[in-house]
Amino acid sequence: MDEQLLLLFSARRLVERLGREQPTLLIFEDIHWADAGQLDLIAYLAAHVRETPVLLLALARPELLDDRPGWGTGLHATTSIGLDPVSPADSAALVGQLTGAEVPAPALGRLVEVAGGNPLFLEELAAGWMEDPDRSAELPTTVRAAIAARVDALPPEQRSALLAASVVGKVFWRGALQAAGTVDSIDRSLDALEARDFVRREATSRVQGDVEFSFRHALIRDVCYSTLPRAQRRSAHESVARYIEQVSGGQDRELAWLLSHHWQEAGDLVRAVGYLLLAAERAEEARAEKETIELLQRALRLVTEVGERSRVGLKLALARVRFEDFEQGAVKPARGPACARPLLPLD
Known part of the structure; x- marks a missing residue:
């Protein structure tokens, strides 16, 4: 069985098992920010989970349909509800x-x-x-x-903690703020921010031994992040990247896409490209075609050295061939002296 189909089927079996145990509601929030693989998963579940009491609720802004006009249409027992302003x-x-x-x-x-x-x-x-x-x-x-x-209007300590958290993302960890070193009273500040309903403490954490928080809404995080000066963002992203590398326990491959983002924002394009290639390998193994191509394209855009561009370009071409995109899989030679050398040994 195709690896991607196997993953989708496994998710279906899990959801069906939950539904057999008790009526189940699965809520997917803000899917206008979801990637292609996540949208495909939701659509697959909606199309195949039929005989068990499971309800899928997907919340999105209208711009979702700008990129995927037909998403969610033609599926079994689906209803689209437009929300009017609150009276x-x-x-x-x-x-x-x-x-x-x-x-x-x-x-x-x-x-x-x-x-x-x-x-x-x-x-x-x-x-x-x-x-x-x-x-x-x-x-x-x-x-x-x-x-x-x-x-x-926040007190300085709380404001600093909130801005530092925005660099990590919508989800962040106490240890990341501690690693940034910009907040003295981290616990008091986080408690106060939770009381003010800026952030929420999660019951479980994806980082073992650390406490996980999330912004109440992604827009709060975006506003905080836009407040930071660009120079401060770069150093903060570097601190976050080093923290994730430290706590990942050798699982960098699982967090490669996140590390690539932080290293890119920190200005270290070499590390960013390395993690993008690692993330692309993982996506390719999972048969996530669109994600693989997008990650390799991002890596190619960041590479400046001609020889490295040839190497990344070849990876992109081979990935397209594997996914049977033969027209786009033709290798375009890099510009510069390196293109005179063969990409692979001839002997």
């Missing part, structure tokens, strides 16, 4: 639930009006009002501005 009455009720207090009518009306039915925006505005009730007179007019205003 003013429901928005007012949500503010009451979020604040746990009676908000004065003028402030409540302003919060509901500015949010425009966007629940995330409303959450941030309500949180900002709780932290400073006088702020409702001049509310931010976008979600990003609302988040930025709350971040800017």
Whole structure:
């Protein structure tokens, strides 16, 4: 059996087993950020899991269909539901639930009006009002501005911890912040940020012996990251990359794609390319065709040395041939003196 199909079938068997044990709901959030392999997995499960009480719920922004116009259509027993803005009455009720207090009518009306039915925006505005009730007179007019205003109002230690965490990603670990060395009272800061609902502590951690956290929403992480000066980002990414290498326990291959990102952002393109090639090998073994090609293309774009470009280009061509993309698999010679040498020994 094809390796990729075997992986998909294994996932199907797991989901069917869960469904046989009890009715099961699987929720996939923010799939507009999912890669091709993840989208293929969800579509496969939706098409093949039929005889067990399993419900798949996939949440996405409309831009998902910009890249995959036909995704999710034509499948058995599927329904697409477009979400309208939250009504003013429901928005007012949500503010009451979020604040746990009676908000004065003028402030409540302003919060509901500015949010425009966007629940995330409303959450941030309500949180900002709780932290400073006088702020409702001049509310931010976008979600990003609302988040930025709350971040800017944090005590310095908490703000530094939040910005440092944003470098790691939506999911981060206490040890990564400690490795960065930019925050003194890490535990107190993380506790306070969790209480303010910026981050959440996860019940389990993918890094053994460390505590895992996640940003409540990816947009909070994005706003924090955009606040950091570029020079500070580079050094922070290097610290994160070294931390991941240290704690991976020889499993760099499993985290290669993540390490490639951090080394690239740190400005070390040699290490970034090395990890991209490692990630491509793993993807190819899993028969993840699109992911393999994308990783090799990224590596090729980062390589500047002519001989290395030839080597990476050959890997890309061979991968395309393996996946039967013969038209794109033709090797294009690199420019420069190295292209006069054969790519492989002739004897």
